[in-house]
Amino acid sequence: MLNNDLQTSGTAGEHDRRDVLTPGNRFLGRVVACTGSRATIAAIAVGGETELTELWSVGRLISISVGLNRIVAMAYGMQTDSRRWSEGEDNLFQIDVELLGEVNVSPDGREQFSTGISRYPHLGAIAHRIRTTDLMRIYESGKNDTCVIGKLTQDDAIDASIHIPSMLSKHFAVVGSTGVGKSTAVSLLLHKAVASDPKLRVLILDPHNEFAAAFPEHAVVIDTDTLDLPFWLMRLEEFAEVIFRGRPPVPDEVDMLRELVPEAKRAFRGTDSPLTRRQAEKSSLTADTPVPYRMADLLALIDERMGRLDGRTEKPYLRSLKVRIMAAINDPRYHFMFSNNTISDTIMETVAHIFRIPGDDRPIATFQLAGIPSEVVNSVASVLCRMAFELALWSNGAIHMLVVCEEAHRYIPSDPNLGFFPTRQAIARIAKEGRKYGVSLGIITQRPGELDQTILSQCSTVFTMRLTNDRDQEIIRSAIPNSSISTTNFISSIGNGEAIAFGEAIAVPMRMKFSRIETKYLPKANGIAPKGGEETPDTVDLRNIVGRMRSTGGPDISTFQQSYESAAVASTTTIERSVDYPPLDPSQATFGPAATEAAPAQPTYEPYRPDMLPRAPSPEELLASAEPQHTVADDWKRRASDFPTSSPSYRPVQEKPAEPVKREPGMSLRESILKKPLSSLYRKD
Incomplete structure (x- = not known):
């Protein structure tokens, strides 16, 4: 499955004889009309026989002789002159073809395919069955690092190959309806990409938890149970998306967050140390700076603002903001953001784990989004895509990053009023600027019509599988070069596992069938084998299912409760800390056991009082x-x-x-x- 050598199984044989005028060999017909990009060929079926007419099926390639050169054309339509078929009689018919390029024959006898046409066919030019060697020249990229991903539909003896560096450097897309084999094709492409580029690091945004089974030897699985994604890594817009549960934020509450979050960050770092003070002056903290802070400090600052106001003039948005934050902290589904492990400065460990640095021979990370609340998925996707771009940007080309977005129309819909703007902005930045810094984008979708067309247009290599929706077909037609527009006429009827591939990584648009991969590399939804498979469980653990529905493993907020009162008391006078926290410079930060030994003793806090939580008035x-x-x-x-x-x-x-x-x-x-x-x-x- 992982063989990258281009096979040359086709040989010039019986079909390559040049006695073109002999019926039954390679002679098919003659050109009767021609334009700049298309031609019409007239042919005859002698005695009603269909042996030769089978060569004119839609999607097949034929040759037209023009001097020593041979023009390559693809059939996209056919009809008989009389619109009927006569048994035992000669039947005249016409074939419409699209001109794709020509095989040039140099004076020394070398033959090479080019997409340009030096001489167009003349009236009466002979059309004939294409040679097998010509097919091999057409789909041979002539570059190194080509990988075989399947076979040509027209001739299964010829390999379908792509140029992996071209596919990755300028982004790619895999589109197709449900059930046509998109996930299997993506699994094959990623296996080839990882094998050809040892520096490549792949992050898969997996909304169905199906790619974990496809890379058992090359991937780590990241979900909400195995990763703590600190809330302080989010920018203000992303954090607001979390606490407002995907609803439009209240401007007054967002403005208050923009003002108080930097104060909470300064409170966490402490201002007593002269070194810390100098560092804070050099890099002023904003609500978007990815440095740690405690939710206890943020709530204490809100309480302080509420305490400064008289009861009758108290502004309700402060209490509303506090209730929203407390609700998010106490929600068990948000445990991966607000757990005790997210309080310390763990940005280096988090980035290294998600983006596989150094990787330990597992360059792929499948981030499972199925267990994340739907109202938070957009924020998480925004954080991951933004960090992927920044990592590639500041590594000066040392890391080649590939971000694969499954169900991409969820994050970057065509309607600008839908979706989450920071997520759209992060993905669009990768699509438009990523190739300069070594970060690539892989788009997978079943509805290209609902995808942002600006981002889809940045994908220079597209694998189009079966599409039944007219709107989706029209989008793909607009993306294919004009010289190959007729290729999309049959994308609604190609079989499962088949695709029409075109773009930078393919010399000529080709109809091909992806190679079959081993069963152990097949994607499986939620890691479960297909129905009837041997791995399908026989029993159902209903207790475990109900427990996950109730999220019994909720967050332990005891530390937060203890620190909240202390922070609230301290905030009434001034927000200061005498504890020296890790410096701002990441290179001076210490992690692991050494950090535990070097960390100062944490102060003991007075037990948390329940009356500090929001409650209904008496x-x-x-x-x-x-x-x-x-x-x-x-x-x-x-x-x-x-x-x-x-x-x-x-x-x-x-x-x-x-x-x-x-x-x-x-x-x-x-x-x-x-x-x-x-x-x-x-x-x-």
């Missing part, structure tokens, strides 16, 4: 927050008429309104009023 609080019908000053104004107005020391407050009474902590509004001294409502002269 009836007394609702009564206290209700709008009063009259003020306390009105009552005392009425009672002031009983006091002598001629008193030299006191005078009722008639001109100055009384200040509103504030509710004391732990008391109701009525108790606070009764506690207030009577004299506070009067002022001395």
Whole structure:
């Protein structure tokens, strides 16, 4: 399956005789019409025989002799003159062909195929069966690093080969309807790519968890159970997508995050150390800087802003933002983002694990997205694609990265109002600029009509499998060069495992059938064998299924609860830390056991109080927050008429309104009023 040598199984034999005018050998017909790119050939079926007419089936290649050269053409339409077929009689018919190129014969006898045509066929030029050696010259790229991926449909004795460096350097796409063999074809292509380029690192965004079984010897499986993807690696837009659960964010809450997240990052790093202070001055922290911070510090900062406001003027978006963050932290499905392991600075380990650096002979990482909440998938895809581009950019070509997007129309839909803009932006950046820095893109989709056409146009090599939707077929027709537009006339009827390949990696658009791969390399949805296979389990563990539905393995937020109160208390005065955390320079960071020994002792925190969590207001609080019908000053104004107005020391407050009474902590509004001294409502002269 992994043989990269171009086979030359075809030989010039019986079909290559040059007695072209002898019926029954290679003579087929004569040219009766020709344009710049197409020609019409007239032929005859003597006595109603169909032996020769079988050579004119749609999609087959034929030759047209023009002097010493032979023009290569592909049949895309045919019809009889009378629109009927007569048994036992001669039948005249016409074949429409598309001119693809020519085989040039040099003076020294060497033959070479080129896509240009030096001399067009004249009227009466003889059309004949193409030679097997010509077929081999046509589909031979003439470059090194060619890989055999299948056989030609027209002649299964000739290999279908592609040029792997051209496919990777300018991106590629595999399109086709459900069930035609896209995943199997991608598995074959990736096996060939990894074998030809030892520096290649592959990241597969796998929404169906099916590619893990296809690379048992070359891939590691990454899912939410085996990876901690820290929330602080996300930019502000990506983090907002998480806490707003895919809904449009509230501008006031996003603005507050943009202001408070940098403060939380500075609080985590500490500001007491002169070295840390100098580093912070050199690189100012923003909400998009990928440095760690604690959610406890962020919530404490929100509490601090809420504490500065009076009860009646409290802005509801602060409490709403706090509730959203707490809901995300307590959601078991978000455990891979908010677990205890995401608090420390683990960016180097995370990047090394996801992007396989150095790789340990496993250059492929299949990131399984099926277990991630649907409202978070776009953010995760955005983070991974953005980091892949930055890794290739700053490695100065030391890493060749390939990002494969399965079901790509989910991330980069054709409608700009759909999807998640940062994800679209990250993938578009790879498509437009990735080839300069060594990062490639592989697009897999069953609906090219729903895919962003700008990104699809950047894929210079396309493998088109069977497509039944008219809109999808039209998109592919617009992507194929004009000289090969008729190739798409039969993409709705090709068989499973077949494809029409065209682009930079293929010399001439060809109809080919992918090679069969071993059963152990077949993709399997969720790692399960096809129905009826030997690996299909006989029993169902219903308890395990229900447990996963309930996400019983929820996040352990005990550390967060302990640190939250301490951070909240500290934030009322100033947010400072006396602990020296790892420096900003990643080269000075220490990881592993050494980091554990060198890390300073963490302070002990007071147990977390449940009353700090968001809760529903009590009836007394609702009564206290209700709008009063009259003020306390009105009552005392009425009672002031009983006091002598001629008193030299006191005078009722008639001109100055009384200040509103504030509710004391732990008391109701009525108790606070009764506690207030009577004299506070009067002022001395």
